[in-house]
Amino acid sequence: MTDEELLRQAIEMSRGLSRRRFLRNAGLGAGAFALGPAVLAACGDDSTSTATDSGSSSGGGKKLTISTWDAYIDTDSSGDPKYSGGTLDAFSKLTGINVDYKVDYNDNDEYFNKVFSPFLGKGKTIAPDVVMPTYWMAARLLGLEWIEELPLDKIPNHSNLDDSYLNLSWDAGAKHQMPWQAGLTGIAYDPALTGRELTSFDDLLDPAFKGKIGMLTEMRDTVGLAMLSQGADVTKSNMDAAGKALDLIEQAKSDGQIRAFTGNEYLASLESGDFVACIAWSGDIVQMTKPGIKFVIPEAGGMQWFDTMVIPKGATNTDSAAAWMNYVYDPVNAAKITAFVKYVSPVKGVHDELIKLGGDAAALADSPILFPDDETKKRLNVFAELSSKDEIALQDRFNKITGA
Secondary structure, three states: OOHHHHHHHHHHHOOOOOHHHHOOOOOOOOOOOOOOOOOOOOOOOOOOOOEOOOOOOOOOOOEEEEEEOOOOOOOOOOOOOOOOOOHHHHHHHHHOOEEEEEEOOOOHHHHHHHHHHHHHHHOOOEOOOEEOOEHHHHHHHHHOOOEOOOOHHHOHHHHHEOHHHHHOOOOOOOOOOEEEEEEEEEEEEOHHHHOOOOOOHHHHHOHHHOOOEEEEOOHHHHHHHHHHHOOOOOOOOOHHHHHHHHHHHHHHHHOOOEEEEEOOOHHHHHHHOOOOEEEEEHHHHHHOOOOOOEEEOOOOOEEEEEEEEEOEOOOOOHHHHHHHHHHHOOHHHHHHHHHHHOOEOOEOOHHHHHHHHOHHHHHHOOOOOOOOOHHHHOOEEOOOOOOHHHHHHHHHHHHHHHOO
């Protein structure tokens, strides 16, 4: 079986409700910090980008097409991202570049199946000049040689990228992608219901909480935390360790410990008390209205992720794409975006710029979830890059456990 056939099979196996689909109308953010890779954002329309088989890889026209997730840039009260004074409007006025901003990236595998593979996989081009996949999808695209190397000479603000992103094994120096927003995965719980503090994945397996625990349908998050609890290194591909983690999760499911595997609907279960604790995404908890809910990074470690900007192979307006990347990597502009979306920016200097903005934006600068201390950062991990064969195997078994 070819790599492409394996990837297609993986896509079918991992079909499920994207976590982002639960964020789009609620306006929830997914906070964390500017540190290193792994998954979360927000989604959009069910349509995919129009693909085209024409275009040159070095165009410098005054147009730019962006394909991205929903709720990922500042908008006005009506949800218009091109409102007067907003990021898109200011960028267009400064550069003269007309932006076609498409909120049509609903799910990584869906987009790969409908857009990337059918066109880039056949040597054709697609309409977007900038697309924002999650880090592991970006790594896959780079491995397939479906994205361009960035014209760094036209992106001087690339120097504002947080240093931790420069050491990725699959893109050393961040020469093919520039992170957009980041987040982390840990444990959320209600102390009023648990009766004690929770500090580990093992706490989720306490029989006292039987039938009241939630885990995520995102394989890398749930399996990653389980692997860390067993002392495994999730940053390196280890199928034996992943198998042991799946054994642990499967046993918990069989024992009735886990009430449900969910996407963002775990928020409703935390609100209602159906879950006393669950695996959760940081920004969701920052945004919760129910008082008292705590979010912790397990003692054994948590997961981290990011969505990133890439230029598809053969993109028509690479000069415009470079101008966009340079603009949003100015700390002033990045802070404005962060203040609205409440994700974690990978841009140096955003913390200080949030303080300068004052009000609610300044309050974000004090968030230990958006800006964790150095000791916490040391306990955060990136799930290893997987081969097509291994990803299929892990996702298949995980789906059987979760009932996906």
